Amino acid sequence: MSGDILIVIPARYASQRYPGKPLAELHGATGTAKSLIHRSWEAAQRVPSATRVVVASDSDEILDAARDFGAEAIFTSSDCRNGTERCAELLDTLDSEPEIVVNLQGDAPLIPDWFVEDLISAMRADPSVEVATPVVRCSRTLYDKLVADEKVGIVGGTFAAVSSASDAHYFSKRIIPHFDVSQADDTKLPVLLHIGLYAYRPSALRRYVAAGPTQLEQLEGLEQLRFLDLGATIRVVEVRQPDWEIWELNNPSDIPHIEASLALMGLD
Numbered sequence: 001m002s003g004d005i006l007i008v009i010p011a012r013y014a015s016q017r018y019p020g021k022p023l024a025e026l027h028g029a030t031g032t033a034k035s036l037i038h039r040s041w042e043a044a045q046r047v048p049s050a051t052r053v054v055v056a057s058d059s060d061e062i063l064d065a066a067r068d069f070g071a072e073a074i075f076t077s078s079d080c081r082n083g084t085e086r087c088a089e090l091l092d093t094l095d096s097e098p099e100i101v102v103n104l105q106g107d108a109p110l111i112p113d114w115f116v117e118d119l120i121s122a123m124r125a126d127p128s129v130e131v132a133t134p135v136v137r138c139s140r141t142l143y144d145k146l147v148a149d150e151k152v153g154i155v156g157g158t159f160a161a162v163s164s165a166s167d168a169h170y171f172s173k174r175i176i177p178h179f180d181v182s183q184a185d186d187t188k189l190p191v192l193l194h195i196g197l198y199a200y201r202p203s204a205l206r207r208y209v210a211a212g213p214t215q216l217e218q219l220e221g222l223e224q225l226r227f228l229d230l231g232a233t234i235r236v237v238e239v240r241q242p243d244w245e246i247w248e249l250n251n252p253s254d255i256p257h258i259e260a261s262l263a264l265m266g267l268d
Contacts, residue, residue: 003099004051005120007044008090010076010083011037011106013059017250022062022106024249027259028268034069036249037062039109039262041071044102047116052098055106056086081213082223084198088205101205103198107249110261111197112242119199122237129235130204131227133168135160135192136241143191146175158194158222160236168234171222192238195246198224204232 011022018024022037034042037055044053055066058078066073074093080086087103100123102116119132138146146156161169161176170176171194179190200208207230214229216222227234244261247254 005049005100006098007050007053007102007104008087009040009044009055009104009106010086011055011057011062013062021249023065029263029266030268032268035065036109037066037106038069040106043109043111044104046113049117049120056090084223085209088209091202091205097202101200101202105196110244110246115197115239118237118239122235123199128233130201130232132199132235132237134195134197134237134239136239138189138191138193140186143189150175160192160194162192162236166236168236171224173220
């Protein structure tokens with residue numbers, strides 16, 4: 001029998017690039033303003049398999065704002081280095097253990113519900129999978145833009161190198177794998193753009209926290225690399241791209257792009 005699916009929305013106030021980001025207002029299709037954390041919570045609420053959605057933060061201001069719009073909100077320590085650690089800490093506050101914990105990051109309100117459902121399905125189909133995360137395949141147009149950006153020092157995303165069994169070999173902010181683009185099929189380039197969404201077994205989260213940060217994780221600035229250093233299996237799930245662009249809110253300049261996608265989605 002399948003167990004509970006807990007979606008955690010980790011959020012912190014003291015972002016270096018954008019302090020107070022979770023409370024930034026985003027206007028929907030009809031001009032209605034809602035905070036980033038509110039819209040991320042609504043994205044989680046649209047996932048059919050979710051049995052519980054929790055906002056996890058070390059900020060009373062974020063927790064109070066979340067409770068004001070009806071969310072369950074739980075305090076987690078400012079010692080958490082990333083969203084995965086915040087999800088792990090939350091486990092210790094629960095009365096019962098979920099089957100799967102989903103980390104839907106608080107700066108990604110445009111995640112489609114099927115991204116989460118596909119991760120859950122992959123983990124239920126193979127009990128050996130400890131972590132699952134989605135990717136979308138790069139188009140030739142996007143690939144050419146990413147290559148041009150990389151040449152001038154702009155990081156345009158995170159990329160996954162994946163085995164024939166669909167398990168992660170590595171993740172990098174550099175474009176991987178290397179290949180001869182002149183010999184590639186433009187309709188199926190071997191470049192997989194990682195989406196920062198994760199599903200975990202509770203046991204994997206506990207191993208993650210117990211281990212502490214690893215060298216590759218710190219060098220790349222990618223929290224998921226700690227799992228690979230621990231020998232955990234990360235199942236990489238290629239998902240169907242939505243009709244809208246999936247922008248994360250990292251800087252104020254991202255707001256118009258996100259609002260354009262909210263309008264395309266028809267979200268108020």
